[in-house]
Amino acid sequence: MTPAIRLHEVSVVRNDRPIVNHVHWEVWPDQRWVIIGPNGAGKTTLLRVAAAQIQPTSGQAVILDEELGKVNVFELRTRIGFASSSLASRIPNTETVLNAVMTASYGVTGRWNEEYDSVDERRAHRVLNEWQLGDLADRSFGTLSDGEKKRVQIARAVMTDPELLLLDEPVASLDLKSREETIRVIGNYATSPDAPAIVMVTHHLEEIPTGFTHALIVVDGQIFAAGEIDSTITSLKLSEAYGLSLEVEKHGGRFSVRHH
Numbered sequence: 360m361t362p363a364i365r366l367h368e369v370s371v372v373r374n375d376r377p378i379v380n381h382v383h384w385e386v387w388p389d390q391r392w393v394i395i396g397p398n399g400a401g402k403t404t405l406l407r408v409a410a411a412q413i414q415p416t417s418g419q420a421v422i423l424d425e426e427l428g429k430v431n432v433f434e435l436r437t438r439i440g441f442a443s444s445s446l447a448s449r450i451p452n453t454e455t456v457l458n459a460v461m462t463a464s465y466g467v468t469g470r471w472n473e474e475y476d477s478v479d480e481r482r483a484h485r486v487l488n489e490w491q492l493g494d495l496a497d498r499s500f501g502t503l504s505d506g507e508k509k510r511v512q513i514a515r516a517v518m519t520d521p522e523l524l525l526l527d528e529p530v531a532s533l534d535l536k537s538r539e540e541t542i543r544v545i546g547n548y549a550t551s552p553d554a555p556a557i558v559m560v561t562h563h564l565e566e567i568p569t570g571f572t573h574a575l576i577v578v579d580g581q582i583f584a585a586g587e588i589d590s591t592i593t594s595l596k597l598s599e600a601y602g603l604s605l606e607v608e609k610h611g612g613r614f615s616v617r618h619h
C-alpha cells in the first residue's frame with residue numbers, strides 16, 4: 360500500500376506570499392481526513408494541490424503514486440473525485456439530476472456508447488440512492504434545495520469510483536436539517552469498507568461526520584497539528600490554533616466546541 364497523497368516540503372506562493380508553506384503530509388487509502396483552520400489559512404489551496412488542479416511552487420506532491428509536474432494531470436484527475444462550490448456552478452440548472460451525475464463518467468471516459476450508457480445509468484441510479492437522491496433522478500438540477508444540490512455534487516464526484524475523494528466545505532451554508540442529512544450520508548460513505556481515501560475541508564467541528572480518522576489543523580499556510588483525530592482536535596490544540604479559549608467535546612462520534 361502507498362499513500363494516496365504525499366506532500367514533501369510543499370509550498371504554494373502567490374504574489375510573493377506563501378499561502379501554503381512547507382507542508383509535509385501523508386494520507387493513506389484507509390484514512391479519512393478532515394482539514395480545519397481559520398478563513399484564508401490555505402485549506403482550499405492544499406485541497407487543490409491534492410486534486411492535481413494546481414502545482415506546488417516548490418516541493419514534491421505525489422498524488423496516487425504520480426508526481427505532479429511529471430504526469431499528465433488530465434489522466435490523474437480522472438482518478439480523483441473533487442466536490443467544491445466553484446465546480447458546482449458548472450452544472451446547468453436545466454440538467455436532470457440523473458444526467459448531472461451520469462455525465463461525470465463521460466467527462467472521464469469521453470465515451471458515448473449505448474452499451475456503456477446503460478452500465479453508467481445503473482451505476483448513477485445506485486449512487487443517487489446511496490446519497491438519498493433516488494427520488495430526484497428526473498428533477499432538473501435548478502429546482503433542488505441547496506442541500507440536495509450539494510449531495511448531487513458529491514454523488515457526481517463518487518460516480519467515477521475515485522481512488523481519492525476531496526470535499527471542500529460540502530455542508531457550508533446548509534440549514535440544520537440538510538446539513539445533518541448530508542453529514543450522515545458522508546459518514547456512512549466514509550465508514551464503508553470500499554470507500555477511497557477521503558479529505559474533507561470544513562470550518563466547523565460540528566460538521567465533521569462520524570468515521571473520520573485523522574485531522575489536519577492549518578494556520579497561515581502551515582500545518583499546526585496533524586494526526587489521529589482524537590489526539591489532534593483537542594481543547595488545547597484548537598485554543599492555540601485559534602488564539603481563543605476553546606473547549607472541545609465529542610459525543611456519539613461528533614464534535615462540538617464552546618468558547619469560554
Ligand SMILES: Nc1ncnc2c1ncn2[C@@H]1O[C@H](COP(=O)(O)OP(=O)(O)O)[C@@H](O)[C@H]1O
Pocket residue numbers: 373374378396397398399400401402403404405
Ligand atoms: N490564486 C491566488 N492568488 C492570490 N492569493 C490567493 C490565491 N488563492 C488563494 N489566495 C489567498 O491565499 C490564502 C489562502 O486561501 P485559501 O486556500 O482559499 O484559504 P481557505 O480555504 O483556508 O479559506 C487567502 O489569503 C487567499 O486570499
Ligand SMILES: [Mg+2]
Pocket residue numbers: 402403404
Ligand atoms: Mg476554502
